[in-house]
Amino acid sequence: DVKVTQSSRYLVKRTGEKVFLECVQDMDHENMFWYRQDPGLGLRLIYFSYDVKMKEKGDIPEGYSVSREKKERFSLILESASTNQTSMYLCASSFPRLADSYNEQFFGPGTRLTVL
Amino acid sequence: GNSVTQMEGPVTLSEEAFLTINCTYTATGYPSLFWYVQYPGEGLQLLLKATKADDKGSNKGFEATYRKETTSFHLEKGSVQVSDSAVYFCALSDQGGKLIFGQGTELSVKP
Numbered sequence: 475d476v477k478v479t480q481s482s483r484y485l486v487k488r489t490g491e492k493v494f495l496e497c498v499q500d501m502d503h504e505n506m507f508w509y510r511q512d513p514g515l516g517l518r519l520i521y522f523s524y525d526v527k528m529k530e531k532g533d534i535p536e537g538y539s540v541s542r543e544k545k546e547r548f549s550l551i552l553e554s555a556s557t558n559q560t561s562m563y564l565c566a567s568s569f570p571r572l573a574d575s576y577n578e579q580f581f582g583p584g585t586r587l588t589v590l
Numbered sequence: 591g592n593s594v595t596q597m598e599g600p601v602t603l604s605e606e607a608f609l610t611i612n613c614t615y616t617a618t619g620y621p622s623l624f625w626y627v628q629y630p631g632e633g634l635q636l637l638l639k640a641t642k643a644d645d646k647g648s649n650k651g652f653e654a655t656y657r658k659e660t661t662s663f664h665l666e667k668g669s670v671q672v673s674d675s676a677v678y679f680c681a682l683s684d685q686g687g688k689l690i691f692g693q694g695t696e697l698s699v700k701p
Binding site: 478532564568577580581583584 | 635
């Protein structure tokens, strides 16, 4: 079974702190994604990566950065945490897009971040 | 741009009731369509999928049919159980392999 793990289930940080959220997958997937989940808004894509050292902005990249130094690991960084970044963060991974447009993503359990 | 719209929740049903959660989409081309489920305290799991028009995805008693003419992918189950209580997300896969999600529908099933 595909396993996507996230470093913490719950985090509490203070405004202005630098926050690292780590994601590791064990299926040799090329693609990795970071989403935030907020009630009534569904999941919104923050950043994604199609390969090591590659990164692409998603729909809401402001206030975030990412790092992908190894294929299995994708880190989300909040350079200076703010209260409006309090949310559930979900990591996902997938194989490259197939010709028939099918591309299933596998999700980690999520990290619930609270910024005080 | 591509988008997904789901019926608003929460939806509350009694055990053994029939479930429908509506999902419509806007997309260029021919996206794949998905239903994901999130049980309390967990990440998302793929429930079912359909890759082309008229395909029916099914799993665990849930079904959804890819309707190109109505741009819909409604989720149905004939008889829900308490264990089906969760949040359900409809999503489409765009040309770059990214997923675009609806806002989610919370389902609560009472005994």
